[in-house]
Amino acid sequence: MKKQLYIIAICLIFFSCKNEKKTNDKLNVVTTTSMITDLVTNIGGDLINIKGLMGSGVDPHLYKASEGDVTKLADADIIFYNGLHLEGKLVEVFEKMKNKKTIAISDAIDKNTLIGSEYFASNYDPHIWFNIDYWKQATQFIVKKLSETIPEQKATFETNGANYIKQLDILKAKLTSTVESLPEEKRILVTAHDAFNYFGKSFKFEVVGLQGLSTATEAGVQDVQKLSAFIIEKNVKAIFVESSVPKRTIEALQAAVNSKGHDVTIGGSLYSDALGNKGTIEGTYIGMFEYNVNTIVNALK
Incomplete structure (x- = not known):
């Protein structure tokens, strides 16, 4: 009952919020975890206004949306979240937001390659950012979604994404060398x-x-x-x-x-x-x- 009342309250707040116009004509983007915020920032750069819901030290498994968070979500043009029930207490909020463009970056990944888990409703381990190849796929996926939203900036998003993937390749090589010393x-x-x-x-x-x-x-x-x-x-x-x-x-x-x-x-x-x-x-x-x-x-x- 408490959970149902919480969801109802969140939804009432959401639907009572009026969308604000884009600040400086930039795309208003909301992200959930700090990993996703960092990734989208690298791709969107100065073309987006980005607001992350979760900061340093925040546990997404237990996170609940505040009234301020729901206002941010209501004002967003596009929302990126992890999915696979990582943000367990936000799932129902996203499902109620039928008129919003909510995108799970885990949709970029072939589910057949994921690690199974009976502990999550998705039946998959949601901690996908610890696979660098998955993060590269997520990069390409976000480039695609941002380009669909602002087609005239597609070239910039693609360039930013390609540059970030190069950084991820360098990271993977460096970490592999470090691990091989153990x-x-x-x-x-x-x-x-x-x-x-x-x-x-x-x-x-x-x-x-x-x-x-x-x-x-x-x-x-x-x-x-x-x-x-x-x-x-x-x-x-x-x-x-x-x-x-x-x-x-x-x-x-x-x-x-x-x-x-x-x-x-x-x-x-x-x-x-x-x-x-x-x-x-x-x-x-x-x-x-x-x-x-x-x-x-x-x-x-």
Whole structure:
């Protein structure tokens, strides 16, 4: 009942909002996660006014739209979101927005190549940004959608997209070289929740998350004990907290492992469901990914 009342309230706010005219005749774009905001900014550049709903450290799994957010959505010409039920509490809001151009960037990806998940209504792991090839596909998809919206700027969008894909190619080569410095038997990544499966598949890491794929599920005592036994068996030297997830569960896991006579350190904080602070290197997708890989490899060495 509370959920239904929430959706009704959001929809009433949305439909009561009047669309504002484009500021400076630019396209008004709204994005959900900070990763998508960064991606669309690289493609749209000065041709768009972009407003991201979620900033640094924000967990999209648990995020609820505020009245201010719904006003932004109502004033948008186009809305980009991740999809695959990553933004679980916003899905019904998007479905009610029949007169808005809402676009899930996950539609760019062949579902047959995605990692399956019984924990999401979409039946897929939604953390697609940790596969650089998927992010390149998302880039091309956004170029196409922006070009359809402003056809006269198609050449600019295509140029921006091509330049960004070159940067992603450079990133992939650099990260591959860094990862190859770590022996495969040491490539075991233990984190707060299972956000890194696409990363693991791309770079040959075994990935284990304490909370599973969604932060909406909490780890219990049995989960901690089971994972602590795994860490001792595999002689894992470091585990990682995440910037958008409370660190107490990983600290409890560390305590459980250390109580059994095995020394495991917290190797650092990784960016999983959100980028770093705006204006920092980690506040960009490329900077975030490079920071994560360097942190992981250095700690596991």
